[in-house]
Amino acid sequence: MHKIGILALQGAVGRHADALTSLGAVAVEVRAPDDMDGIDALVLPGGESTTMSRLLGTSGLHGPVAERLAAGMPALGTCAGMILLASEVLDGRADQRCFGAIDVAVRRNAFGRQVDSFEADLNVEGLEGPDFPAVFIRAPVVERVGEGVEVLATVDERPVLCRQGGIIVTAFHPELSGDLRLHRRFLSEI
Numbered sequence: 602m603h604k605i606g607i608l609a610l611q612g613a614v615g616r617h618a619d620a621l622t623s624l625g626a627v628a629v630e631v632r633a634p635d636d637m638d639g640i641d642a643l644v645l646p647g648g649e650s651t652t653m654s655r656l657l658g659t660s661g662l663h664g665p666v667a668e669r670l671a672a673g674m675p676a677l678g679t680c681a682g683m684i685l686l687a688s689e690v691l692d693g694r695a696d697q698r699c700f701g702a703i704d705v706a707v708r709r710n711a712f713g714r715q716v717d718s719f720e721a722d723l724n725v726e727g728l729e730g731p732d733f734p735a736v737f738i739r740a741p742v743v744e745r746v747g748e749g750v751e752v753l754a755t756v757d758e759r760p761v762l763c764r765q766g767g768i769i770v771t772a773f774h775p776e777l778s779g780d781l782r783l784h785r786r787f788l789s790e791i
């Protein structure tokens with residue numbers, strides 16, 4: 602059984618825990634470095650990436666998370682979590698830090714104020730069945746994709762689901778639609 606940490610400094614933690622638990626994993630909330638002990642992978646949820654970046658520093662978690670990611674720990678980053686895992690953040694705060702775990706440049710709040718939130722059915726590469734119902738909330742978008750990064754889904758030709766090795770990032774909130782296929786895929790590849 603996999604033990605999956607969910608970064609729980611701020612943001613949309615609960616529904617990720619529900620999704621992982623209902624797929625048979627053990628979900629652990631990560632708030633302090635000790636909470637990382639024994640986890641096989643980490644979920645970085647949606648929320649506010651600038652706040653999470655600051656809390657990663659004050660909690661002492663930034664270093665331990667960066668070390669585990671550099672050592673190849675798989676991770677799923679959704680929305681703000683995608684921003685944290687990126688190698689470059691556009692329209693971020695000057696002091697905002699990111700882990701560089703996936704070679705993408707991400708622009709915050711890229712879909713514009715008038716459409717802060719929307720839903721879209723995504724055709725996801727490699728996913729069996731119907732399109733994936735994706736909920737976007739003040740979502741970022743991927744503006745540059747490095748070599749070795751696979752784009753698995755787009756909206757208006759803009760990448761919103763990418764992967765590089767064990768790192769999967771989504772501009773949307775896959776935990777909100779009740780469709781567990783992306784969490785299942787993440788778990789199956791650990």
Ligand code: GLN
Binds near residue numbers: 647648651681710
């Ligand atoms: N706009 C938020 C940020 O920049 C992300 C929104 C979200 O995670 N739903 O961190």
